[in-house]
Amino acid sequence: MRHRSLGQWVGWFVGRLAVVLALMVAGVVVTGWRAFGHRATGTRRARMERSPQWKGGHFVNPQPLHNDLLGGLLALRDVSPDATPRSAVPVVRIARHHFDTLPASGLRVTWMGHSTSLIEIDGARVLTDPVWSERPSPLSWIGPKRYYPPLIAIDSLPNIAAVVISHDHYDHLDYQTVVALTAKTNAMFIVPLGVAAHLEYWGVPLSRIVELDWWESTTVQSLSITLTPARHASGRTGVLDNDATLWGGFAMSGAEHRVYYSGDTGLFPAMNDIGTRLGPFDVTLIETGQYHRAWPDWHIGPEQAVNANTRVQGKTMIPVHWGLFTLAMHSWTEPVERSVVAANLAHVPLLTPEPGQGVEPSLGLMQTRWWPTIPWQTAAQHPIVSSQVTRQRLAAALRRRTGRHSEQHDAASAPGALIGQKGPARTARKPYSIVRLKSPTFRTSSRSLSPLEPA
Numbered sequence: 501m502r503h504r505s506l507g508q509w510v511g512w513f514v515g516r517l518a519v520v521l522a523l524m525v526a527g528v529v530v531t532g533w534r535a536f537g538h539r540a541t542g543t544r545r546a547r548m549e550r551s552p553q554w555k556g557g558h559f560v561n562p563q564p565l566h567n568d569l570l571g572g573l574l575a576l577r578d579v580s581p582d583a584t585p586r587s588a589v590p591v592v593r594i595a596r597h598h599f600d601t602l603p604a605s606g607l608r609v610t611w612m613g614h615s616t617s618l619i620e621i622d623g624a625r626v627l628t629d630p631v632w633s634e635r636p637s638p639l640s641w642i643g644p645k646r647y648y649p650p651l652i653a654i655d656s657l658p659n660i661a662a663v664v665i666s667h668d669h670y671d672h673l674d675y676q677t678v679v680a681l682t683a684k685t686n687a688m689f690i691v692p693l694g695v696a697a698h699l700e701y702w703g704v705p706l707s708r709i710v711e712l713d714w715w716e717s718t719t720v721q722s723l724s725i726t727l728t729p730a731r732h733a734s735g736r737t738g739v740l741d742n743d744a745t746l747w748g749g750f751a752m753s754g755a756e757h758r759v760y761y762s763g764d765t766g767l768f769p770a771m772n773d774i775g776t777r778l779g780p781f782d783v784t785l786i787e788t789g790q791y792h793r794a795w796p797d798w799h800i801g802p803e804q805a806v807n808a809n810t811r812v813q814g815k816t817m818i819p820v821h822w823g824l825f826t827l828a829m830h831s832w833t834e835p836v837e838r839s840v841v842a843a844n845l846a847h848v849p850l851l852t853p854e855p856g857q858g859v860e861p862s863l864g865l866m867q868t869r870w871w872p873t874i875p876w877q878t879a880a881q882h883p884i885v886s887s888q889v890t891r892q893r894l895a896a897a898l899r900r901r902t903g904r905h906s907e908q909h910d911a912a913s914a915p916g917a918l919i920g921q922k923g924p925a926r927t928a929r930k931p932y933s934i935v936r937l938k939s940p941t942f943r944t945s946s947r948s949l950s951p952l953e954p955a
Contacts, residue, residue, distance in 0.1 A: 535638035535675040537668065537698035537736050539744060544711070548693045551713050551746070558743040559693075561731050563768050563797070566887040571794035575829050582831035582874045589647045589823070590870045592856030599625070599658035603860050607757040607782055609851075610858040612651050613824030615672055617761070617785055622754030624661040624721040628761050628785070629672040630681065636671035636825055638736070643670070644825045647832075651856040654680045660687040661721045666763030667734045667747035668695050671825055678702055688720050692727055694734075694745030714748055715777075724753040728774050730765035731797055731886070751778040760812050762786040764821065766797035767804045767886035771811040779813035783851070783861040786814075789822030789835035791884050799828075801884025802838035806846050816849040816861040823855055823871075834876035840867070842879070 540548055553559045594610065599620070608620045615629040632650045637643030654677070663681060665673050673695065681687060682704050689699055689709050696711045710718045712727035719725070728749040735742040749763040751774065760774070760781040775781075786808055791799040800808060802819070809817040822835040836852055843850035853859045854870040 534702065535670075535736075537673075537675075538701035539741065540694045540697040544694070544697060547711075548746075551693055553693075553714060553746060559734070559746050560743070561733075561768070561797075562729075562770070563731060563766075563888040565731070565733060565766070565795075565797040567798075568794040572792065575792055575794055579829040580831040580834075580875070582833070582876075583829060584826045585647050585832055585872075587872070590854055591648050591651055592854050594652035594656075594856050596652075596656040598652075598858065603858075605860040605862045606754075607759070607862060608858045608860045609759075609783060609785065609818060609853075611785075611818060611820060611853055611855060613647070613855045615666070615763075615787065615821050616824075617818075617820065618657075618660075619752065619759055619761075619785075621723060621752055621757050621759055624723040624754065625658060626723070626725070626752060627657075627660050627663045627681075627687065628750070629666055629763075630663060630677050631671060631674040631824075632677040632680065633674050636669075636674065638670065638675070644827060646824050648824075648855070654684050657685065660685045661723065662688045662690050662725060664725065664750045664761070665689065665691045665695060666730070666749060666761070667692060667732060668698060668736055668745050669734065669764070670736065671827065672764070673698065673736075675702060678704065682708075690718060690720070690725055690727075690750070692746035692748045697745075698736075712748075713746065722755065726751040726753070726778060728760070728778065729768070729770045730763045731768040732764045732766070733798065749774075751781070753778065757782045760784045760786075760814060761820075762800070762805075762808065764799060765808075766800050767808060767889050769889060771808050775811055775813035781812060781814045783816045783818060784809050784812060784814035785818050785820045787821030788819040788839050789830075790825075790827040791830070791835075792828055793882060793884060796884050796886050797888075799884075800886065802835050803842045803879050804884060804886060805839060806842040806848050806850075809848055810846065814848075816851060817843065818851045818853070818859075830882070831874055831876045833871045833874055836871060837876045838879055 548554055551559070602623060603620050606622050610618045612618070614631065616631055617628045619626045619628065632654060634640065635643035635645055667673070678699060679702055687708070689704055691699065691709065691711055693711055693713050696709045699709050700706060712718065714727055714729045717724050717726040728751050730748045732747040733743055734745045734747050747763060749765065750761045752759045758779065758781045760779070762785065764787055786805040787800060788802045788805045789799070791801040805819065806817065819836055819839040823832070826832060840850060840852065850867055851859050851861060852867050852869070854868070
């Protein structure tokens with residue numbers, strides 16, 4: 501028998517390891533192939549290339565996204581022990597007859613966790629970023645798992661006029677859900693440029709797809725739906741299709757009411773334009789969770805979400821993009837805790853419905869506390885301040901539109917509003933033991949509420 505040297509044994513081992521890894525990658529590709537979607541081609545691609553947002557072979561933000569890769573990696577050392585719920589999350593199971601009667605006020609919002617909401621507005625029903633799958637992933641066995649099952653079966657949904665999809669990340673565009681909605685409903689799918697290629701590949705008829713660029717509109721059942729700018733990104737493979745499709749939010753305008761849904765976004769100057777051109781809005785659904793200071797332009801954070809509500813001229817705000825998936829390091833209830841504090845200081849009416857509970861904004865405020873009391877970081881301890889947005893320019897624009905000049909209003913409208921200049925998080929390495937509520941009342945400590953002057 502021939503004896504092998506150490507080098508030969510190493511080469512034999514590495515070669516077989518490479519084969520195993522290649523087979524694993526191939527398995528992932530084959531399993532997730534349909535869910536990955538499809539690239540736009542032909543006339544669809546040509547239209548994308550004519551968009552003002554298209555540059556250098558992909559879509560871009562007017563204000564580029566800031567990423568602190570090292571900071572994001574180091575943050576993994578400080579994941580909150582409550583990033584995922586330790587016990588069952590209180591929810592309202594939606595009965596089939598819940599939607600039998602249209603809301604008396606003409607406007608009702610039923611938030612189902614994360615960014616999925618059913619909006620009933622002036623006789624039309626709109627479903628935002630629907631995700632019914634167990635994980636926001638191309639694979640059924642990997643990725644963050646939802647905290648609770650879907651609150652209503654797709655078979656039990658009422659007549660849906662439109663499904664609006666803000667961008668093609670997996671927690672907003674879900675392959676299995678799109679397939680089911682295509683089969684079980686007659687809804688139109690309204691999407692940003694490029695996303696229609698995914699839908700067509702998955703079997704959605706072209707006659708049921710409307711693709712929009714920023715500021716473009718379509719009408720469904722007398723409801724005007726406009727794709728609004730957002731500051732984010734897109735992609736489903738993480739390598740080959742970064743920013744290959746557009747992202748955005750939506751403004752919905754009926755005969756009597758208006759609703760704004762932000763999609764995923766950082767803070768950006770054109771939010772003022774959204775309010776001027778399409779507002780005021782009876783209610784806004786603005787993302788508040790899955791943030792970190794290492795990616796302050798990807799996700800706006802609670803304080804800047806309240807800020808955004810003011811900029812787009814929202815009368816009432818509902819925090820979304822939290823309460824279903826763990827996609828960041830903060831405790832799972834932190835987004836709503838900080839939203840309540842920020843909204844109270846800025847005098848913004850805030851609705852905090854339990855997942856599955858329908859609310860009518862015009863029937864009175866309902867700021868109920870249904871989530872558990874667990875540790876969370878204040879704005880002073882973990883500030884989220886979007887880059888390339890100056891306090892002076894935006895505050896001045898807001899004053900010109902509203903005619904308000906108070907120092908308190910300027911502070912609440914600043915990009916870093918409600919964030920303390922000094923806080924324990926700047927020195928403490930394990931901050932999650934610092935804030936622990938002792939009663940079900942909302943935290944209103946002024947320690948985290950002084951404005952941050954941007955550098």
